[in-house]
Amino acid sequence: MFDQFKNKFPVNEQKWNDYISCFKRLEVPAKTTLLQEGEISKKLFLIEKGCIRVWFNNNGKDVTFQFFFENSTVASIESFRKEFPSPVSIETIEPSVLWWIHKKDIDRIIEEIKDVPLLRDKLINALFDRTFDYMKHFFSFIKNTPTERYLNLLQEKPQIVQRIPQHYIASYLGVSTVHLSRIKSKISKQKQ
Amino acid sequence: MFDQFKNKFPVNEQKWNDYISCFKRLEVPAKTTLLQEGEISKKLFLIEKGCIRVWFNNNGKDVTFQFFFENSTVASIESFRKEFPSPVSIETIEPSVLWWIHKKDIDRIIEEIKDVPLLRDKLINALFDRTFDYMKHFFSFIKNTPTERYLNLLQEKPQIVQRIPQHYIASYLGVSTVHLSRIKSKISKQKQ
DNA sequence: TGTATTTGATAACAAATGTTATCGTCCCAC
DNA sequence: GTGGGACGATAACATTTGTTATCAAATACA
Structure with missing residues (x-):
């Protein structure tokens, strides 16, 4: 170690x-x-x-x-x-x-x-x-807006998004769990 | 000096x-x-x-x-x-x-x-x-909410509220000038 | 394996906050 | 003094975000 x-x-x-x-x-x-x-x-x-x-x-x-x-x-x-x-x-x-x-x-x-x-x-x-x-x-x-903060997080600290339960990430980003869910759904719709 | x-x-x-x-x-x-x-x-x-x-x-x-x-x-x-x-x-x-x-x-x-x-x-x-x-x-x-942040500022750094133009304070607190104006007006109504 | 718990998505509605526009006041430069 | 700009209040409306509730899926664990 x-x-x-x-x-x-x-x-x-x-x-x-x-x-x-x-x-x-x-x-x-x-x-x-x-x-x-x-x-x-x-x-x-x-x-x-x-x-x-x-x-x-x-x-x-x-x-x-x-x-x-x-x-x-x-x-x-x-x-x-x-x-x-x-x-x-x-x-x-x-x-x-x-x-x-x-x-x-x-x-x-x-x-x-x-x-x-x-x-x-x-x-x-x-x-x-x-x-x-x-x-x-x-x-x-x-x-940044919450959406931008989430996108930054994805890019700069992907480990967080991959390993951490979403409700912790939501408060880390300063939004409610519901809103983070909305942000994710919006992003995945835009990608399609 | x-x-x-x-x-x-x-x-x-x-x-x-x-x-x-x-x-x-x-x-x-x-x-x-x-x-x-x-x-x-x-x-x-x-x-x-x-x-x-x-x-x-x-x-x-x-x-x-x-x-x-x-x-x-x-x-x-x-x-x-x-x-x-x-x-x-x-x-x-x-x-x-x-x-x-x-x-x-x-x-x-x-x-x-x-x-x-x-x-x-x-x-x-x-x-x-x-x-x-x-x-x-x-x-x-x-x-804190923007209102709480403003109240804290009043208490902890009164100099800022006294000397600094309000639109600078608004962006410092993370709100629009209009909203800061609303916050102030709400506070002064509560005090009456 | 089955069940309880955790996690996440979504809808419906409420509250907070932003945007644009208008107006009044104050103050400084000319 | 006065005209223009900076500053601030307010209204009307739009947008964002929160809240509560419900359901589905994943996961932990006995």
Whole structure:
């Protein structure tokens, strides 16, 4: 699991083994809650197999915010960093194999790698990229219609459309399940 | 202008003078374009007086994305960092007094301060905060109705409602000018 | 394999929001 | 001062999207 990341981390063998030994394996069924809205996030998850959604309760309605697949890390980033109650819940969609690491270990590792210029820049770049991602996603909410957002999703993240139940996708796109159904039916009629 | 920031920058007098001498003063009328969509951003602006909006052209429609007031810095952050063509334009709303600095100077300064742990952490924190801001703004688009978004704006950023022409606010909130007008009229009727 | 649950499509109707047009007011440049 | 443009309110109508309900198909699982 971790070998694929090894060449990206210019640290010595001992450090590397120290770091990866902080991760614990976890096998869970679908619909397992990994973090409950309101809790303070203490764990970062790495997905070996399966997928995860981040969602929140909006007046009783379940609104999905993000999806994560294999080889991604997941945490309620604001809660994890600032030790705030998390505004979101984290839940598996499929039965999943995960690796998790405790915040105190991550904090130590980040503290250590911040002195390695290459890794420090990588961290900063990752933060920039995360910001751009939010910006882009947000842009598409202002700029595009729900139909356009769905077409973009099909093109840019086909994995989501293929693997994720439609009602999660609907709230992710900001529309009702009924409307997403209408959008799909309209598109398939146009193609004919 | 710069004295207010001085105590936040633990660098020696010489460095400090070097840094602030990179900024040039600029006085411009309202509706001045500081960066055109499609250009590569090379300047970072600091606002001494006035306000600025960041917007983009969406099929001929002018969509405002962000507002900035006194003591804020403004740039097309993705374009500035990655030297991409900017997806947004930057324009003054009011007649403004600005200070700008060239990208090459900023890059040098960031490179230098990255070795000062305190400033390095500040930079990283600033990036986290920026990410949270986007997330929060985005959340409100999914979570709230346009009316709720307007009420939040009134409460959290009254400056925007007071100083910015309404049609810019409408596109910022993701509604038509007519609908924002309806929202305002509905609210004022409820208060009576 | 059979049954319950989840998922998705569709119809009918309701509510929210956009579009176009018109009008009044304010303000700035001449 | 005054004429034109920017700004904002409002009405009438069109379109989009949500809501509720129902049914069919797929899937999970005992």
